[in-house]
Amino acid sequence: MRISTLYMFKKSAENMSKRVSENNDIMTRLASGKTLLRASDDPNAATDAVKYTEALAKLEMYSNTRSAARNTLQHEDHILSSVSSLMTGGLTEKIIAAKSETYSKDDLAALGKELQGIRANMLDLANSRDGNGRYIFSGFKTDKPAFDENGIYQGDNNARTVTVADGTVMKVSHPGNEVFADDLFTKLEAAITELSRDTIDRDDLNAALSAASEAVTVGIGRLGKAQTELGTNLQQLDAFDLTADNLIIDMKVKIQTATGSDYSAMTSMIMDTKMSEFSLNASMLVFQSMQKMNLFNK
Numbered sequence: 001m002r003i004s005t006l007y008m009f010k011k012s013a014e015n016m017s018k019r020v021s022e023n024n025d026i027m028t029r030l031a032s033g034k035t036l037l038r039a040s041d042d043p044n045a046a047t048d049a050v051k052y053t054e055a056l057a058k059l060e061m062y063s064n065t066r067s068a069a070r071n072t073l074q075h076e077d078h079i080l081s082s083v084s085s086l087m088t089g090g091l092t093e094k095i096i097a098a099k100s101e102t103y104s105k106d107d108l109a110a111l112g113k114e115l116q117g118i119r120a121n122m123l124d125l126a127n128s129r130d131g132n133g134r135y136i137f138s139g140f141k142t143d144k145p146a147f148d149e150n151g152i153y154q155g156d157n158n159a160r161t162v163t164v165a166d167g168t169v170m171k172v173s174h175p176g177n178e179v180f181a182d183d184l185f186t187k188l189e190a191a192i193t194e195l196s197r198d199t200i201d202r203d204d205l206n207a208a209l210s211a212a213s214e215a216v217t218v219g220i221g222r223l224g225k226a227q228t229e230l231g232t233n234l235q236q237l238d239a240f241d242l243t244a245d246n247l248i249i250d251m252k253v254k255i256q257t258a259t260g261s262d263y264s265a266m267t268s269m270i271m272d273t274k275m276s277e278f279s280l281n282a283s284m285l286v287f288q289s290m291q292k293m294n295l296f297n298k
Contacts, residue, residue: 049258112195137176144178151185
């Protein structure tokens with residue numbers, strides 16, 4: 001009888017220890033928010049979880065890249081819109097007015113100052129920087145202004161690009177000599193010089209104004225082409241984001257399912273917690289009863 005009672009006590013202690021361990025394990029999983037804690041818990045699910053997590057990281061990386069690319073494209077588009085307004089508005093209007101034979105020398109000098117101000121504004125816009133202080137229209141020479149004070153291009157001919165999705169590389173900048181007519185600023189300066197002379201030579205003035213007008217026309221065409229490309233790229237980014245957003249949601253669901261952190265798994269684990277607590281309490285009652293047996297009270 002004594003041996004039998006000792007054996008029963010030992011088994012009761014072992015059972016209670018097992019229930020404590022099981023309860024602690026369930027509580028640990030519940031606290032972590034997932035049923036899969038170790039690869040050994042479910043090797044196949046663990047492999048899937050790693051695969052889906054890597055895929056999600058890649059999707060989110062491209063999403064961040066597209067967000068940065070969108071900011072860059074929108075900033076450039078804003079700048080080009082400002083340049084376009086100057087070229088199609090005040091600049092063209094002043095050049096046409098300067099060709100009028102009715103303007104006096106003082107009138108022409110005043111127009112020259114206005115053209116000088118517009119040219120300076122355009123040059124400032126052409127030398128715009130992004131949020132990181134890089135010159136936007138300098139190609140890869142982002143540490144120096146695209147144009148010097150004389151309007152001579154200082155950058156290179158390369159457009160910066162980024163990978164916005166698997167297999168898709170997108171241009172996110174335009175070199176200045178691609179956007180602005182190569183001699184736009186120098187021809188404007190030549191026209192301004194003629195307008196500011198003490199003695200106006202009409203032939204020289206008209207020739208300079210015609211050359212400036214031609215450069216402006218070419219510049220407007222280049223601006224339009226660049227802005228069209230910017231718009232197309234922005235639309236493409238929107239399309240990529242729409243597809244990627246659905247893929248990201250789907251991948252997150254797959255990760256939750258693989259790691260057991262989805263709603264169904266959590267609900268089941270909460271139920272397991274209740275059952276584990278019940279079993280643990282029952283084991284403790286049995287153990288306490290065994291302690292009260294005569295063998296251990298002597």
